[in-house]
Amino acid sequence: MDKDIKTILLITYDNWGFNQYIADALEAKGHEVKHINFHHFRYKYPNLGYKIFNFFTKNTGILNLKHQHYNSVILKEIEKLNKIDTSIYIKADFLSPETIKAINKKSEKSVLIISDSINRYPKTKKILTLFDKVFSFEKKDCEKYNLIFKTNFIYNYVEHIPEVFIYKVFNISSLDNRFPVFQKIAKYLHQLNINYRIIIFTSKKENDPYLEFSKTTLSISENNALLAESEIMLDVHRTQQQGLSFRVFESLGLHKKLITTNSDIINYDFYNPENIHIIEDVEKISIPELFFEKPYTKVPKKFLEKYLIENWVEELI
Missing domain, CATH: 3.40.50.2000 (Glycogen Phosphorylase B;)
Structure with a gap:
Protein backbone atom coordinates (compact mmCIF):
# COMPACT_ATOMS: atom_id res chain seq x y z
CA MET A 1 0.00 0.00 0.00
CA ASP A 2 1.20 3.55 -0.82
CA LYS A 3 2.79 5.02 2.31
CA ASP A 4 0.79 8.23 1.77
CA ILE A 5 -2.51 6.34 1.84
CA LYS A 6 -3.85 6.16 5.37
CA THR A 7 -6.54 4.20 7.16
CA ILE A 8 -8.71 6.77 8.89
CA LEU A 9 -11.41 6.18 11.49
CA LEU A 10 -13.99 8.95 11.69
CA ILE A 11 -16.30 8.75 14.70
CA THR A 12 -19.09 11.33 14.79
CA TYR A 13 -22.57 12.09 16.00
CA ASP A 14 -23.62 13.46 12.63
CA ASN A 15 -27.24 14.49 13.13
CA TRP A 16 -27.24 17.02 10.26
CA GLY A 17 -24.95 15.18 7.82
CA PHE A 18 -22.10 17.71 7.63
CA ASN A 19 -19.44 15.26 8.83
CA GLN A 20 -19.97 12.94 5.89
CA TYR A 21 -18.33 15.66 3.80
CA ILE A 22 -15.17 15.13 5.84
CA ALA A 23 -15.24 11.39 5.08
CA ASP A 24 -15.88 12.09 1.39
CA ALA A 25 -13.01 14.61 1.17
CA LEU A 26 -10.57 12.16 2.77
CA GLU A 27 -11.70 9.35 0.46
CA ALA A 28 -11.28 11.67 -2.54
CA LYS A 29 -7.60 11.94 -1.57
CA GLY A 30 -7.30 8.15 -1.75
CA HIS A 31 -7.45 7.34 1.97
CA GLU A 32 -9.43 4.43 3.37
CA VAL A 33 -12.10 5.86 5.65
CA LYS A 34 -14.31 4.10 8.15
CA HIS A 35 -17.06 6.52 9.21
CA ILE A 36 -18.96 5.46 12.31
CA ASN A 37 -21.93 7.81 12.69
CA PHE A 38 -23.51 6.86 16.00
CA HIS A 39 -26.46 9.16 15.34
CA HIS A 40 -27.74 6.21 13.29
CA PHE A 41 -27.51 3.83 16.23
CA ARG A 42 -30.85 2.99 17.78
CA TYR A 43 -31.33 1.78 21.34
CA LYS A 44 -34.54 -0.02 22.23
CA TYR A 45 -35.46 -0.25 25.90
CA PRO A 46 -36.16 -3.90 26.89
CA ASN A 47 -39.17 -2.72 28.87
CA LEU A 48 -40.72 0.33 30.52
CA GLY A 49 -38.70 -0.25 33.68
CA TYR A 50 -35.45 0.32 31.80
CA LYS A 51 -36.83 3.56 30.32
CA ILE A 52 -37.80 4.87 33.77
CA PHE A 53 -34.46 3.75 35.21
CA ASN A 54 -32.55 5.57 32.43
CA PHE A 55 -34.57 8.75 32.96
CA PHE A 56 -33.35 9.04 36.55
CA THR A 57 -29.77 7.80 36.07
CA LYS A 58 -28.95 10.02 33.07
CA ASN A 59 -30.34 13.13 34.80
CA THR A 60 -28.22 12.45 37.89
CA GLY A 61 -25.11 11.77 35.80
CA ILE A 62 -24.78 8.18 36.99
CA LEU A 63 -25.49 6.28 33.78
CA ASN A 64 -27.01 6.80 30.34
CA LEU A 65 -28.12 3.53 28.74
CA LYS A 66 -28.20 5.07 25.26
CA HIS A 67 -24.63 6.32 25.57
CA GLN A 68 -23.58 2.96 26.96
CA HIS A 69 -25.11 1.41 23.84
CA TYR A 70 -23.16 3.81 21.59
CA ASN A 71 -19.90 2.81 23.27
CA SER A 72 -20.63 -0.90 23.00
CA VAL A 73 -21.48 -0.81 19.28
CA ILE A 74 -18.46 1.39 18.43
CA LEU A 75 -16.07 -0.97 20.21
CA LYS A 76 -17.50 -3.89 18.22
CA GLU A 77 -17.05 -1.91 15.00
CA ILE A 78 -13.36 -1.20 15.59
CA GLU A 79 -12.65 -4.88 16.22
CA LYS A 80 -12.80 -5.23 12.42
CA LEU A 81 -9.91 -2.76 11.95
CA ASN A 82 -6.38 -4.15 12.30
CA LYS A 83 -4.66 -0.79 12.11
CA ILE A 84 -5.74 2.84 12.28
CA ASP A 85 -3.41 5.62 11.15
CA THR A 86 -5.61 8.47 12.39
CA SER A 87 -8.75 8.43 14.52
CA ILE A 88 -10.83 11.59 14.20
CA TYR A 89 -13.60 12.25 16.72
CA ILE A 90 -16.47 14.75 16.56
CA LYS A 91 -18.88 14.90 19.53
CA ALA A 92 -16.69 12.62 21.67
CA ASP A 93 -18.40 13.78 24.89
CA PHE A 94 -20.92 11.00 24.20
CA LEU A 95 -18.14 8.42 24.60
CA SER A 96 -16.57 7.05 27.78
CA PRO A 97 -12.84 7.61 28.45
CA GLU A 98 -12.44 3.81 28.38
CA THR A 99 -13.86 3.62 24.85
CA ILE A 100 -11.65 6.47 23.62
CA LYS A 101 -8.55 4.86 25.16
CA ALA A 102 -9.36 1.50 23.55
CA ILE A 103 -9.69 3.13 20.12
CA ASN A 104 -6.57 5.26 20.53
CA LYS A 105 -4.58 2.18 21.51
CA LYS A 106 -5.12 0.93 17.95
CA SER A 107 -4.40 4.36 16.44
CA GLU A 108 -1.12 5.99 15.45
CA LYS A 109 -2.70 9.42 15.94
CA SER A 110 -5.87 10.73 17.57
CA VAL A 111 -7.67 13.99 16.81
CA LEU A 112 -10.68 15.63 18.46
CA ILE A 113 -12.72 18.33 16.71
CA ILE A 114 -14.97 20.47 18.90
CA SER A 115 -17.55 22.47 16.95
CA ASP A 116 -19.47 23.69 19.99
CA SER A 117 -18.64 25.75 23.03
CA ILE A 118 -17.26 23.64 25.91
CA ASN A 119 -19.65 25.58 28.15
CA ARG A 120 -22.47 23.94 26.21
CA TYR A 121 -20.98 20.44 26.56
CA PRO A 122 -18.90 20.57 29.78
CA LYS A 123 -18.21 16.79 29.76
CA THR A 124 -15.72 17.52 26.97
CA LYS A 125 -13.29 18.94 29.54
CA LYS A 126 -12.77 15.48 31.05
CA ILE A 127 -11.48 13.95 27.80
CA LEU A 128 -9.27 16.70 26.33
CA THR A 129 -6.03 15.04 27.47
CA LEU A 130 -6.86 11.75 25.71
CA PHE A 131 -6.05 13.07 22.21
CA ASP A 132 -2.86 13.99 20.38
CA LYS A 133 -4.48 17.10 18.90
CA VAL A 134 -7.65 18.97 19.85
CA PHE A 135 -9.19 21.52 17.48
CA SER A 136 -11.94 23.97 18.38
CA PHE A 137 -13.84 26.68 16.48
CA GLU A 138 -14.24 28.65 19.71
CA LYS A 139 -11.37 31.12 20.25
CA LYS A 140 -12.08 31.53 23.96
CA ASP A 141 -11.89 27.76 24.51
CA CYS A 142 -8.63 27.60 22.56
CA GLU A 143 -7.09 30.19 24.88
CA LYS A 144 -8.52 28.68 28.07
CA TYR A 145 -7.71 25.01 27.36
CA ASN A 146 -4.70 25.40 25.04
CA LEU A 147 -6.51 24.03 21.96
CA ILE A 148 -5.83 24.57 18.25
CA PHE A 149 -8.16 27.05 16.56
CA LYS A 150 -9.95 25.68 13.49
CA THR A 151 -13.10 27.05 11.87
CA ASN A 152 -15.92 25.11 10.27
CA PHE A 153 -15.53 24.44 6.54
CA ILE A 154 -17.00 25.16 3.12
CA TYR A 155 -18.54 21.91 1.92
CA ASN A 156 -20.37 23.32 -1.09
CA TYR A 157 -18.59 25.74 -3.43
CA VAL A 158 -20.12 26.98 -6.68
CA GLU A 159 -18.40 29.04 -9.34
CA HIS A 160 -21.36 31.10 -10.49
CA ILE A 161 -23.99 33.17 -8.67
CA PRO A 162 -27.61 32.52 -9.77
CA GLU A 163 -29.53 35.53 -11.05
CA VAL A 164 -33.02 34.55 -9.91
CA PHE A 165 -34.10 33.68 -6.36
CA ILE A 166 -37.38 32.71 -4.72
Whole structure:
Protein backbone atom coordinates (compact mmCIF):
# COMPACT_ATOMS: atom_id res chain seq x y z
CA MET A 1 0.00 0.00 0.00
CA ASP A 2 1.20 3.55 -0.82
CA LYS A 3 2.79 5.02 2.31
CA ASP A 4 0.79 8.23 1.77
CA ILE A 5 -2.51 6.34 1.84
CA LYS A 6 -3.85 6.16 5.37
CA THR A 7 -6.54 4.20 7.16
CA ILE A 8 -8.71 6.77 8.89
CA LEU A 9 -11.41 6.18 11.49
CA LEU A 10 -13.99 8.95 11.69
CA ILE A 11 -16.30 8.75 14.70
CA THR A 12 -19.09 11.33 14.79
CA TYR A 13 -22.57 12.09 16.00
CA ASP A 14 -23.62 13.46 12.63
CA ASN A 15 -27.24 14.49 13.13
CA TRP A 16 -27.24 17.02 10.26
CA GLY A 17 -24.95 15.18 7.82
CA PHE A 18 -22.10 17.71 7.63
CA ASN A 19 -19.44 15.26 8.83
CA GLN A 20 -19.97 12.94 5.89
CA TYR A 21 -18.33 15.66 3.80
CA ILE A 22 -15.17 15.13 5.84
CA ALA A 23 -15.24 11.39 5.08
CA ASP A 24 -15.88 12.09 1.39
CA ALA A 25 -13.01 14.61 1.17
CA LEU A 26 -10.57 12.16 2.77
CA GLU A 27 -11.70 9.35 0.46
CA ALA A 28 -11.28 11.67 -2.54
CA LYS A 29 -7.60 11.94 -1.57
CA GLY A 30 -7.30 8.15 -1.75
CA HIS A 31 -7.45 7.34 1.97
CA GLU A 32 -9.43 4.43 3.37
CA VAL A 33 -12.10 5.86 5.65
CA LYS A 34 -14.31 4.10 8.15
CA HIS A 35 -17.06 6.52 9.21
CA ILE A 36 -18.96 5.46 12.31
CA ASN A 37 -21.93 7.81 12.69
CA PHE A 38 -23.51 6.86 16.00
CA HIS A 39 -26.46 9.16 15.34
CA HIS A 40 -27.74 6.21 13.29
CA PHE A 41 -27.51 3.83 16.23
CA ARG A 42 -30.85 2.99 17.78
CA TYR A 43 -31.33 1.78 21.34
CA LYS A 44 -34.54 -0.02 22.23
CA TYR A 45 -35.46 -0.25 25.90
CA PRO A 46 -36.16 -3.90 26.89
CA ASN A 47 -39.17 -2.72 28.87
CA LEU A 48 -40.72 0.33 30.52
CA GLY A 49 -38.70 -0.25 33.68
CA TYR A 50 -35.45 0.32 31.80
CA LYS A 51 -36.83 3.56 30.32
CA ILE A 52 -37.80 4.87 33.77
CA PHE A 53 -34.46 3.75 35.21
CA ASN A 54 -32.55 5.57 32.43
CA PHE A 55 -34.57 8.75 32.96
CA PHE A 56 -33.35 9.04 36.55
CA THR A 57 -29.77 7.80 36.07
CA LYS A 58 -28.95 10.02 33.07
CA ASN A 59 -30.34 13.13 34.80
CA THR A 60 -28.22 12.45 37.89
CA GLY A 61 -25.11 11.77 35.80
CA ILE A 62 -24.78 8.18 36.99
CA LEU A 63 -25.49 6.28 33.78
CA ASN A 64 -27.01 6.80 30.34
CA LEU A 65 -28.12 3.53 28.74
CA LYS A 66 -28.20 5.07 25.26
CA HIS A 67 -24.63 6.32 25.57
CA GLN A 68 -23.58 2.96 26.96
CA HIS A 69 -25.11 1.41 23.84
CA TYR A 70 -23.16 3.81 21.59
CA ASN A 71 -19.90 2.81 23.27
CA SER A 72 -20.63 -0.90 23.00
CA VAL A 73 -21.48 -0.81 19.28
CA ILE A 74 -18.46 1.39 18.43
CA LEU A 75 -16.07 -0.97 20.21
CA LYS A 76 -17.50 -3.89 18.22
CA GLU A 77 -17.05 -1.91 15.00
CA ILE A 78 -13.36 -1.20 15.59
CA GLU A 79 -12.65 -4.88 16.22
CA LYS A 80 -12.80 -5.23 12.42
CA LEU A 81 -9.91 -2.76 11.95
CA ASN A 82 -6.38 -4.15 12.30
CA LYS A 83 -4.66 -0.79 12.11
CA ILE A 84 -5.74 2.84 12.28
CA ASP A 85 -3.41 5.62 11.15
CA THR A 86 -5.61 8.47 12.39
CA SER A 87 -8.75 8.43 14.52
CA ILE A 88 -10.83 11.59 14.20
CA TYR A 89 -13.60 12.25 16.72
CA ILE A 90 -16.47 14.75 16.56
CA LYS A 91 -18.88 14.90 19.53
CA ALA A 92 -16.69 12.62 21.67
CA ASP A 93 -18.40 13.78 24.89
CA PHE A 94 -20.92 11.00 24.20
CA LEU A 95 -18.14 8.42 24.60
CA SER A 96 -16.57 7.05 27.78
CA PRO A 97 -12.84 7.61 28.45
CA GLU A 98 -12.44 3.81 28.38
CA THR A 99 -13.86 3.62 24.85
CA ILE A 100 -11.65 6.47 23.62
CA LYS A 101 -8.55 4.86 25.16
CA ALA A 102 -9.36 1.50 23.55
CA ILE A 103 -9.69 3.13 20.12
CA ASN A 104 -6.57 5.26 20.53
CA LYS A 105 -4.58 2.18 21.51
CA LYS A 106 -5.12 0.93 17.95
CA SER A 107 -4.40 4.36 16.44
CA GLU A 108 -1.12 5.99 15.45
CA LYS A 109 -2.70 9.42 15.94
CA SER A 110 -5.87 10.73 17.57
CA VAL A 111 -7.67 13.99 16.81
CA LEU A 112 -10.68 15.63 18.46
CA ILE A 113 -12.72 18.33 16.71
CA ILE A 114 -14.97 20.47 18.90
CA SER A 115 -17.55 22.47 16.95
CA ASP A 116 -19.47 23.69 19.99
CA SER A 117 -18.64 25.75 23.03
CA ILE A 118 -17.26 23.64 25.91
CA ASN A 119 -19.65 25.58 28.15
CA ARG A 120 -22.47 23.94 26.21
CA TYR A 121 -20.98 20.44 26.56
CA PRO A 122 -18.90 20.57 29.78
CA LYS A 123 -18.21 16.79 29.76
CA THR A 124 -15.72 17.52 26.97
CA LYS A 125 -13.29 18.94 29.54
CA LYS A 126 -12.77 15.48 31.05
CA ILE A 127 -11.48 13.95 27.80
CA LEU A 128 -9.27 16.70 26.33
CA THR A 129 -6.03 15.04 27.47
CA LEU A 130 -6.86 11.75 25.71
CA PHE A 131 -6.05 13.07 22.21
CA ASP A 132 -2.86 13.99 20.38
CA LYS A 133 -4.48 17.10 18.90
CA VAL A 134 -7.65 18.97 19.85
CA PHE A 135 -9.19 21.52 17.48
CA SER A 136 -11.94 23.97 18.38
CA PHE A 137 -13.84 26.68 16.48
CA GLU A 138 -14.24 28.65 19.71
CA LYS A 139 -11.37 31.12 20.25
CA LYS A 140 -12.08 31.53 23.96
CA ASP A 141 -11.89 27.76 24.51
CA CYS A 142 -8.63 27.60 22.56
CA GLU A 143 -7.09 30.19 24.88
CA LYS A 144 -8.52 28.68 28.07
CA TYR A 145 -7.71 25.01 27.36
CA ASN A 146 -4.70 25.40 25.04
CA LEU A 147 -6.51 24.03 21.96
CA ILE A 148 -5.83 24.57 18.25
CA PHE A 149 -8.16 27.05 16.56
CA LYS A 150 -9.95 25.68 13.49
CA THR A 151 -13.10 27.05 11.87
CA ASN A 152 -15.92 25.11 10.27
CA PHE A 153 -15.53 24.44 6.54
CA ILE A 154 -17.00 25.16 3.12
CA TYR A 155 -18.54 21.91 1.92
CA ASN A 156 -20.37 23.32 -1.09
CA TYR A 157 -18.59 25.74 -3.43
CA VAL A 158 -20.12 26.98 -6.68
CA GLU A 159 -18.40 29.04 -9.34
CA HIS A 160 -21.36 31.10 -10.49
CA ILE A 161 -23.99 33.17 -8.67
CA PRO A 162 -27.61 32.52 -9.77
CA GLU A 163 -29.53 35.53 -11.05
CA VAL A 164 -33.02 34.55 -9.91
CA PHE A 165 -34.10 33.68 -6.36
CA ILE A 166 -37.38 32.71 -4.72
CA TYR A 167 -36.56 34.05 -1.24
CA LYS A 168 -34.68 37.17 -0.25
CA VAL A 169 -33.69 35.87 3.22
CA PHE A 170 -33.54 32.27 4.43
CA ASN A 171 -32.73 30.30 7.57
CA ILE A 172 -33.40 26.82 8.88
CA SER A 173 -32.74 25.99 12.55
CA SER A 174 -33.81 23.87 15.49
CA LEU A 175 -36.00 25.18 18.28
CA ASP A 176 -33.79 26.34 21.15
CA ASN A 177 -33.05 29.45 23.21
CA ARG A 178 -32.47 31.44 20.00
CA PHE A 179 -36.20 31.29 19.25
CA PRO A 180 -37.07 34.79 20.59
CA VAL A 181 -34.32 36.24 18.38
CA PHE A 182 -35.75 34.55 15.29
CA GLN A 183 -39.16 35.93 16.22
CA LYS A 184 -37.86 39.50 16.39
CA ILE A 185 -35.90 39.24 13.12
CA ALA A 186 -38.81 37.61 11.27
CA LYS A 187 -41.19 40.33 12.44
CA TYR A 188 -38.72 43.01 11.33
CA LEU A 189 -38.36 41.46 7.86
CA HIS A 190 -42.15 41.18 7.57
CA GLN A 191 -42.55 44.86 8.39
CA LEU A 192 -40.01 45.71 5.67
CA ASN A 193 -42.03 43.60 3.23
CA ILE A 194 -38.98 41.38 2.60
CA ASN A 195 -39.72 37.97 1.08
CA TYR A 196 -38.17 35.62 3.63
CA ARG A 197 -38.48 32.03 4.83
CA ILE A 198 -37.42 30.99 8.33
CA ILE A 199 -38.08 27.34 9.24
CA ILE A 200 -37.88 26.10 12.83
CA PHE A 201 -37.66 22.36 13.52
CA THR A 202 -39.58 21.23 16.58
CA SER A 203 -41.56 18.22 17.75
CA LYS A 204 -43.70 20.56 19.86
CA LYS A 205 -46.72 22.44 18.62
CA GLU A 206 -45.67 26.04 18.07
CA ASN A 207 -47.42 29.01 16.59
CA ASP A 208 -46.00 32.32 15.39
CA PRO A 209 -47.39 34.51 12.59
CA TYR A 210 -43.93 35.26 11.20
CA LEU A 211 -42.25 31.83 11.34
CA GLU A 212 -42.69 28.43 9.71
CA PHE A 213 -42.52 25.23 11.78
CA SER A 214 -41.67 21.69 10.74
CA LYS A 215 -41.66 18.39 12.64
CA THR A 216 -39.58 16.76 9.90
CA THR A 217 -35.89 17.50 9.52
CA LEU A 218 -34.49 18.04 6.04
CA SER A 219 -31.67 16.14 4.41
CA ILE A 220 -28.52 17.99 3.36
CA SER A 221 -29.65 17.87 -0.29
CA GLU A 222 -33.06 19.35 0.62
CA ASN A 223 -31.34 22.03 2.70
CA ASN A 224 -28.98 22.87 -0.17
CA ALA A 225 -31.91 23.16 -2.58
CA LEU A 226 -33.52 25.78 -0.33
CA LEU A 227 -30.21 27.61 0.03
CA ALA A 228 -29.87 27.77 -3.76
CA GLU A 229 -33.29 29.46 -3.97
CA SER A 230 -32.33 32.15 -1.46
CA GLU A 231 -30.37 35.36 -1.99
CA ILE A 232 -29.37 36.21 1.61
CA MET A 233 -28.71 33.85 4.51
CA LEU A 234 -29.60 34.48 8.14
CA ASP A 235 -27.33 33.30 10.96
CA VAL A 236 -28.31 33.50 14.64
CA HIS A 237 -25.51 32.33 16.90
CA ARG A 238 -26.02 30.59 20.24
CA THR A 239 -25.61 32.39 23.56
CA GLN A 240 -21.96 32.38 24.72
CA GLN A 241 -20.84 31.10 21.31
CA GLN A 242 -18.24 33.06 19.39
CA GLY A 243 -17.27 30.44 16.79
CA LEU A 244 -18.76 30.78 13.33
CA SER A 245 -21.57 28.38 12.40
CA PHE A 246 -21.96 26.45 9.14
CA ARG A 247 -24.39 29.17 7.96
CA VAL A 248 -21.40 31.48 7.52
CA PHE A 249 -19.42 28.99 5.43
CA GLU A 250 -22.45 28.02 3.37
CA SER A 251 -22.88 31.70 2.50
CA LEU A 252 -19.21 31.94 1.47
CA GLY A 253 -19.31 28.84 -0.72
CA LEU A 254 -22.57 29.86 -2.41
CA HIS A 255 -21.59 33.56 -2.73
CA LYS A 256 -24.52 34.83 -0.70
CA LYS A 257 -24.90 37.83 1.56
CA LEU A 258 -25.26 37.13 5.26
CA ILE A 259 -27.21 38.70 8.11
CA THR A 260 -25.72 37.54 11.42
CA THR A 261 -25.92 38.21 15.15
CA ASN A 262 -22.30 37.07 15.63
CA SER A 263 -20.21 40.25 15.91
CA ASP A 264 -16.92 38.30 16.05
CA ILE A 265 -17.22 37.75 12.29
CA ILE A 266 -15.62 41.16 11.84
CA ASN A 267 -12.28 39.59 12.85
CA TYR A 268 -12.15 37.09 9.96
CA ASP A 269 -10.24 37.69 6.73
CA PHE A 270 -13.28 37.31 4.46
CA TYR A 271 -15.38 39.93 6.30
CA ASN A 272 -16.83 42.58 4.02
CA PRO A 273 -19.60 44.91 5.32
CA GLU A 274 -21.06 45.01 1.81
CA ASN A 275 -21.74 41.26 2.06
CA ILE A 276 -22.22 40.79 5.80
CA HIS A 277 -24.57 42.78 8.02
CA ILE A 278 -24.21 42.36 11.79
CA ILE A 279 -27.24 42.75 14.04
CA GLU A 280 -25.66 44.21 17.16
CA ASP A 281 -28.88 44.57 19.16
CA VAL A 282 -31.97 42.43 18.44
CA GLU A 283 -34.09 44.95 20.34
CA LYS A 284 -33.08 47.66 17.83
CA ILE A 285 -32.73 45.89 14.48
CA SER A 286 -31.81 48.17 11.62
CA ILE A 287 -30.68 46.82 8.25
CA PRO A 288 -29.98 49.41 5.51
CA GLU A 289 -32.19 49.19 2.46
CA LEU A 290 -29.09 49.21 0.26
CA PHE A 291 -27.94 45.93 1.84
CA PHE A 292 -30.96 44.17 0.33
CA GLU A 293 -30.64 45.95 -3.01
CA LYS A 294 -26.92 45.87 -3.86
CA PRO A 295 -25.53 42.69 -5.43
CA TYR A 296 -23.05 40.40 -3.68
CA THR A 297 -19.37 41.31 -3.94
CA LYS A 298 -17.73 38.01 -4.84
CA VAL A 299 -14.83 36.94 -2.63
CA PRO A 300 -11.94 35.64 -4.77
CA LYS A 301 -11.55 31.87 -4.42
CA LYS A 302 -7.87 32.25 -3.44
CA PHE A 303 -9.03 33.87 -0.16
CA LEU A 304 -11.37 30.96 0.57
CA GLU A 305 -8.92 28.14 -0.19
CA LYS A 306 -8.12 27.27 3.42
CA TYR A 307 -11.81 26.89 4.26
CA LEU A 308 -12.63 24.53 1.37
CA ILE A 309 -13.22 21.00 2.68
CA GLU A 310 -10.57 19.43 0.40
CA ASN A 311 -7.91 21.65 2.02
CA TRP A 312 -9.48 21.84 5.48
CA VAL A 313 -9.01 18.08 6.09
CA GLU A 314 -5.24 18.14 5.47
CA GLU A 315 -4.45 19.40 8.96
CA LEU A 316 -6.32 16.48 10.54
CA ILE A 317 -4.18 13.65 9.18
